[in-house]
Amino acid sequence: MARMAGRRLLFAGPVLLAVTFGVFAIAALSPFDPVKAYAGTAGLTASQAELDQLRANLGVDQGLIPRWWDWLTSALTGDLGTSSVMRRPVAEVIGERLGWSVLLAACAFAVAVLTGTALGVLAARRKGGPLDRCATSLAHTLEAAPAFWLALLAVWFFSVRLGVLPPGGLTDAGSDVVTPGQVASHLVLPALVLGVSQLPWFYLYVRQGVADALDEDPVRGARARGLAERRVLLGHALRSGMLPMLTLIGSRVPELITGALLVETVFSWPGIAAATVEAATSVDFPLLAALTVPATAAVLAGNLLSDLLYGLADPRVGFDG
Numbered sequence: 001m002a003r004m005a006g007r008r009l010l011f012a013g014p015v016l017l018a019v020t021f022g023v024f025a026i027a028a029l030s031p032f033d034p035v036k037a038y039a040g041t042a043g044l045t046a047s048q049a050e051l052d053q054l055r056a057n058l059g060v061d062q063g064l065i066p067r068w069w070d071w072l073t074s075a076l077t078g079d080l081g082t083s084s085v086m087r088r089p090v091a092e093v094i095g096e097r098l099g100w101s102v103l104l105a106a107c108a109f110a111v112a113v114l115t116g117t118a119l120g121v122l123a124a125r126r127k128g129g130p131l132d133r134c135a136t137s138l139a140h141t142l143e144a145a146p147a148f149w150l151a152l153l154a155v156w157f158f159s160v161r162l163g164v165l166p167p168g169g170l171t172d173a174g175s176d177v178v179t180p181g182q183v184a185s186h187l188v189l190p191a192l193v194l195g196v197s198q199l200p201w202f203y204l205y206v207r208q209g210v211a212d213a214l215d216e217d218p219v220r221g222a223r224a225r226g227l228a229e230r231r232v233l234l235g236h237a238l239r240s241g242m243l244p245m246l247t248l249i250g251s252r253v254p255e256l257i258t259g260a261l262l263v264e265t266v267f268s269w270p271g272i273a274a275a276t277v278e279a280a281t282s283v284d285f286p287l288l289a290a291l292t293v294p295a296t297a298a299v300l301a302g303n304l305l306s307d308l309l310y311g312l313a314d315p316r317v318g319f320d321g
Helices: 002-028 034-044 048-058 064-076 090-125 130-143 147-161 180-214 217-224 229-267 273-281 285-313
Strands: none
Touching: 002 064, 002 285, 034 048, 064 285, 090 130, 090 180, 090 229, 090 273, 090 285, 130 180, 147 180, 147 229, 180 229, 217 229, 229 273, 229 285, 273 285
16 A cells, blocks of 8 residues: 555656646646736736836746746745735635635535435435436436536525525625634535535446445345345445445546536635636736646545555455556
């Protein structure tokens, strides 16, 4: 296990370097001008000399490689630079927003995994029954539903029509204090929407895995020995049927990040979504590059977690193979 994790960590370094360089390369080809975005309306009346001086101050007058190298060497010392669009240190921008995004993603992931697993087991136990048919049909429908559409539908139904949940934000309107109760009530809708958008894949994988496991000889033998159905289902079929789902965890992390950005935008959740959009449209090189690092690291960590969980669940899998 340690050897495999070490190899993955060594592989993660070059990947992160390549991703950050790719961000600078793509941003350099962007049609947006970072100087005009920074200057705003004042740029309309500024002279060319003033714009050139501003370009030099922002460091965008350099070539692609020198610009990326300057950012990288500073980042390795802990200095992520200053965001031109936020006009604040990049570390400060990310630090105050990343926690809210992690909270939303973690709650949504828990909803997707726990609900998908429970429904998958129940559906596999009575394959072809009413619950199986309804849940499977709904899962295939949700697979095709974009996260932002589900978010808008949830706002209309729970906030506008029923008025039982707040439509967005982190606190109630007019409140200057962030309390756990307000955060919890405002977290319900975005977490449920994001979790529901990821739920179909976990449900379908668990359902198929448990259904296949119920037809295997070890499970049939357990039933023949007179073991209780609950023990057969949870102790034998679920453990075997969960193996395919464990590999799904890593592959769903990129989708979870993308969905979180869309859901945060709809619900005005104070995560990294707004900062990402503003950084992209304003070609904010330091902020864009810094935002890709935790996202890429989350994907790599998700893949490693999938392999570790698979190996722990199935002793036949070798970690060092």
